[in-house]
Amino acid sequence: MSPRNVCITAVDGQTGYLIAELLLTDSTFSKHVNSVTGLSLHPSSPKCKELTKLGAKIVTHKHGKVRDMVKTLKETGCDAICLIPPTHKDKFDITLELIEAAKKANVPNNLFLSSAGCDLADAQKQPRLHEFLELESRVLATKGLPETALGTSPVIIRAGFYAENLLLYSPQVQEDSVLPLPVGETHQFAPIALGDVAQVAAHVLSGKGKNGFSDKHRGQLIVLTGPKLISGPLLATEASEALGVKLEFEDISEREAKRVLHAQSKSDESEKEYLLEYYSLVREGKTNYISTLAFHDVTGNHPTEPSEFFKMYAEGFMPEHPQKKRKTENGR
Structure with missing residues (x-):
């Protein structure tokens, strides 16, 4: 061929x-x-x-x-x-x-x-x-x-x-040791x-x-999806263990989430809207699933664990490192 x-x-x-x-x-x-x-x-x-x-x-x-x-x-x-x-x-x-x-x-x-x-x-x-x-x-x-x-x-x-979207919140992680997401306290996503x-x-x-x-x-x-269902508080725990810094999760309102995205994301407005809509799916409990069989079948490997992700991007979150400016994108 x-x-x-x-x-x-x-x-x-x-x-x-x-x-x-x-x-x-x-x-x-x-x-x-x-x-x-x-x-x-x-x-x-x-x-x-x-x-x-x-x-x-x-x-x-x-x-x-x-x-x-x-x-x-x-x-x-x-x-x-x-x-x-x-x-x-x-x-x-x-x-x-x-x-x-x-x-x-x-x-x-x-x-x-x-x-x-x-x-x-x-x-x-x-x-x-x-x-x-x-x-x-x-x-x-x-x-x-x-x-x-x-x-x-x-x-x-x-x-x-995309886990990389979490890099949008690195200023809050660096300055206040807080991971602010409008996803509620209990529902999960991967x-x-x-x-x-x-x-x-x-x-x-x-x-x-x-x-x-x-x-x-x-x-x-x-x-x-990723290999692990995780709520906002659990995500902060995973990040804390991977980065060696105590982080807290903050469940922010959609209005505040909009302000954060407008201030910290250079993405097109439609992409910001997409992110906010995905967060609303999480709050509605519509993302409480994982789908990794196809990834295993196609690649023969295991998808990246949340802890591995935070270690990979540690310098983007940790205050002692200069923050790298990465343009994040939701998919598309």
Whole structure:
């Protein structure tokens, strides 16, 4: 089977960047991949420049016309697209355009990165989360259509709450030894490390079978969460033990959570809304589950434990280290 040509959208974001980096530098995947093209709304961003040095081709993502996007995708020569909704106020419309363009460009393999919890979100109370369900249905609607190859090998990954989002609260951890989250005292969720999601995506994108993606992955709806259900107070305990500093959990109101995000996050407003909606799912008890079987099945490994996550990012939380400015992203 010939090496794969992969196109990754929103490649300037954390998720797209990590997936591209793995495909380019990790021999587990790179030996199965011939080329990596990144679509970016910000092609001059530092991440795009880094990926260019690693061998990726960066293409400017000009949205607004399906016809132009079809031409762009055809010019990349990709036979697999990793469709990540971009951080943008018009994320939904841009993603719909990408799905339609990939269909018309006849790209045979499609990996769509969605969000865990979208199936439990209320269209009125959690519209940003719920819109992922509509996007999933558009991807799945291509399955078996005779006029396009796009439906040959669809895969959807529903990624849970990225643990990296906790870095948004590092100022409070550093200054007040407090972890402030609007998730209540009792209900639980299972944060997943971004690198774990990228690992699964890289396995899917580099896997091959007679019909496109590997038969092990083709047609799968993969739900990914971290390996441990954890409440706000337990999360503070895990962080305390990992960092060696006593932290307290503070259950803040949604109004205060909005103020914190506006003050400390540079993300697009839609991404902040997404985070607040996910927190509301936690408060409603709709995230009281873990889903790790798919991660084990795809990678053969165990997902990152919360304690391991806090150790990995210790210098981002600990006051004695200069805080590294990392742009966090919820998924998409």
